[in-house]
Amino acid sequence: MILRTHYSGDINAEMDGKEVTLAGFAHETRDLGGIAFLVLRDRKGLAQITLVKKLLGKEAFKSARSISRESVVLVKGTVKAEPKAPRGFEILPGEVQVLNPAQVPLPLDPTEKVECELDTRLDARFMDIRRPSVLAAFEIESAVLESLRGFFRENAVTEVFTPKIVAAATEGGTDLFPISYFEKEAFLNQSPQLYKQMLMGAGMDRVFEIGPIFRAEEHDTRRHLNEAVSIDLEVSFADDKAVMEILEQAVAGAYRHVAENCRYQLEVLGLDLKVPSLPFRRITYSEALGLAADKAGAKMQWGDDLDTETERFLGQSIGEHYFLTDWPSSIKPYYTLPYEDHPEVCRGFDLMHPRMELASGAQRVHDYEQLVGRIKEKGLDPDGFEFYLKAFRYGMPPHAGWGLGLSRLVMTMLNLENIRDAVIFPRDRKRLVP
RNA sequence: GUCCGGAUGGUGUAGUGGCCCAUCAUGAAAGCCUGUCGAGCUUUCGACCCGGGUUCGAAUCCCGGUCCGGGCGCCA
Numbered sequence: 001m002i003l004r005t006h007y008s009g010d011i012n013a014e015m016d017g018k019e020v021t022l023a024g025f026a027h028e029t030r031d032l033g034g035i036a037f038l039v040l041r042d043r044k045g046l047a048q049i050t051l052v053k054k055l056l057g058k059e060a061f062k063s064a065r066s067i068s069r070e071s072v073v074l075v076k077g078t079v080k081a082e083p084k085a086p087r088g089f090e091i092l093p094g095e096v097q098v099l100n101p102a103q104v105p106l107p108l109d110p111t112e113k114v115e116c117e118l119d120t121r122l123d124a125r126f127m128d129i130r131r132p133s134v135l136a137a138f139e140i141e142s143a144v145l146e147s148l149r150g151f152f153r154e155n156a157v158t159e160v161f162t163p164k165i166v167a168a169a170t171e172g173g174t175d176l177f178p179i180s181y182f183e184k185e186a187f188l189n190q191s192p193q194l195y196k197q198m199l200m201g202a203g204m205d206r207v208f209e210i211g212p213i214f215r216a217e218e219h220d221t222r223r224h225l226n227e228a229v230s231i232d233l234e235v236s237f238a239d240d241k242a243v244m245e246i247l248e249q250a251v252a253g254a255y256r257h258v259a260e261n262c263r264y265q266l267e268v269l270g271l272d273l274k275v276p277s278l279p280f281r282r283i284t285y286s287e288a289l290g291l292a293a294d295k296a297g298a299k300m301q302w303g304d305d306l307d308t309e310t311e312r313f314l315g316q317s318i319g320e321h322y323f324l325t326d327w328p329s330s331i332k333p334y335y336t337l338p339y340e341d342h343p344e345v346c347r348g349f350d351l352m353h354p355r356m357e358l359a360s361g362a363q364r365v366h367d368y369e370q371l372v373g374r375i376k377e378k379g380l381d382p383d384g385f386e387f388y389l390k391a392f393r394y395g396m397p398p399h400a401g402w403g404l405g406l407s408r409l410v411m412t413m414l415n416l417e418n419i420r421d422a423v424i425f426p427r428d429r430k431r432l433v434p
Numbered sequence: 435g436u437c438c439g440g441a442u443g444g445u446g447u448a449g450u451g452g453c454c455c456a457u458c459a460u461g462a463a464a465g466c467c468u469g470u471c472g473a474g475c476u477u478u479c480g481a482c483c484c485g486g487g488u489u490c491g492a493a494u495c496c497c498g499g500u501c502c503g504g505g506c507g508c509c510a
Contacts, residue, residue, distance in 0.1 A: 032474090033467035052468075069461090086471050104462060105444035105480090113472055114460045115446050119502055175508095190510065217509050218435065224509070308506070333510050357509095378510090430502090 003074055009044030009264065013088035016081040022047055022091065023099075025130060026071045028111055036065040038096070040075060041110075043135060044264070049075050050082075050090040064093070070102035070110060070130070118418060125425060125434055136265035138424060140258050141410045145210065147257035148231060151250050157206040157233065162195035164188060164212060168384055175216035177226075188214035191403060194388045196234040197335065197364060200399040201391035208233045210406070220429045222418045223356050223408065227427035231409075233361075234401030240337075240347040240363040243400040244323055247351055247359060248280045250404070251321065255413060269414060280351070281322040288314055288324055303328045315354030325349045334374035336362040351404070353412040361402025368392040 004023040011020065024042035031037075038049040053061040067073060077093035107124035108116045110131050121128040128134050152159065165181060166189045176187040192209050199207045213230045233250075235243055255275040258266070266273055283291075289300055292310045300310055306324075314322075325348075329338045332348040339345050347363035365371045371392055375382045382389060407422040420426040425434055 030470050030473055032470060035468040035470080037470055048471075084469055106461080108445055109460065111472080117446080117502080120445070193510080215509075219508055222504080
């Protein structure tokens with residue numbers, strides 16, 4: 001049995017006279033003596049419950065108007081068209097029931113009248129998410145996932161799950177979280193990269209995975225997390241250019257889906273979402289260095305990874321999504337395919353939003369000998385990759401793919417200040433609870 | 435990790451040596467009020483991160499610590 005018949009947002013003045021049952025939280029009350037207004041909040045909005053002393057009787061009126069803020073309430077009543085009420089209707093209750101009272105004082109103000117620091121909000125995240133603008137971001141995140149899954153389905157991509165508990169630091173470099181796994185040491189996986197490539201060798205042809213990744217890096221910024229959700233794609237018989245087109249379509253499609261299906265949430269956030277136009281600009285790494293060199297003080301050498309300052313400069317001058325392509329092979333991972341005629345440059349790319357990197361991808365090395373050579377060049381030991389390399393000895397299709405950060409996509413889409421605003425229970429350098 | 439800034443009622447803040455048994459808003463408690471919609475009005479409640487020091491006197495200055503924010507670094 002579901003207790004409510006309607007959400008607040010589903011009710012309008014045309015429903016005058018209809019019996020409804022609403023369930024939610026007591027957002028606030030305004031008590032005028034002989035009449036009082038109880039505002040009920042659920043995930044679709046607010047509804048005014050009008051309490052009239054003469055209609056309810058003295059006792060019922062007294063108890064209804066003294067409900068503490070944020071208590072869980074159930075209201076059975078009649079919709080009444082009322083021009084004086086917000087949104088043109090109010091609920092005249094037959095019964096107001098407190099299903100569970102809230103203690104006072106509250107850890108923060110869910111009506112958003114008083115500002116609240118991020119740290120305080122995260123400590124009481126359950127209460128923070130009651131704030132409509134916070135909830136709106138997570139509902140939009142869900143819509144983004146719905147859009148992406150739909151897009152993958154249309155393109156005949158198979159959804160898979162790969163292990164998050166792995167045996168070794170499979171890619172070298174990045175710090176992994178060690179865990180205890182019975183009598184063995186194990187790690188939380190930093191990326192599904194090696195597994196999705198192995199699935200190309202398995203003949204699955206096109207796979208995607210949406211799942212958590214873990215990085216033990218000590219970064220401490222507004223755009224990094226130690227646990228994140230990655231959207232990964234890998235496609236056989238495709239090159240880097242092909243998967244870049246898939247990526248830009250996926251991103252633009254997510255924007256379009258949100259613009260069309262999340263009007264209420266966008267209104268709550270005060271956003272006029274603009275769908276980025278396709279295709280995104282393609283800029284090579286060398287061109288990017290040239291652009292940055294025009295700016296005084298740029299001291300990037302060819303072969304350096306782009307520093308934050310250069311990245312920001314490029315973002316500001318371009319002002320929309322763009323791809324950075326043709327990176328130096330030396331700064332991309334071993335599985336990135338170098339160009340045949342000039343191997344110092346590789347078929348790796350990053351998808352950039354003016355504020356930050358959103359995704360990175362590449363055409364992969366699919367030749368066994370070349371892959372072993374690249375692993376050695378990076379100073380890694382091929383023996384540690386045997387489980388992966390094995391898949392390259394028995395026929396590996398050429399393939400390409402990418403990984404896209406979900407929270408960064410949502411953060412940049414909604415212009416959120418901090419990536420923690422795009423994660424329900426974020427894990428960062430210092431936070432492990434809630 | 436590093437540089438800079440910060441920590442004052444439940445929440446957000448004002449307060450640069452005495453004018454502070456600490457400001458304002460929100461909140462909470464009690465009361466008045468029949469159309470509020472950030473309702474209004476009256477009364478009340480509730481705080482200087484921890485430890486040490488300087489000083490006649492410290493929320494305020496100094497030292498150490500803890501925690502938080504921002505920048506950078508790190509980011510296969």
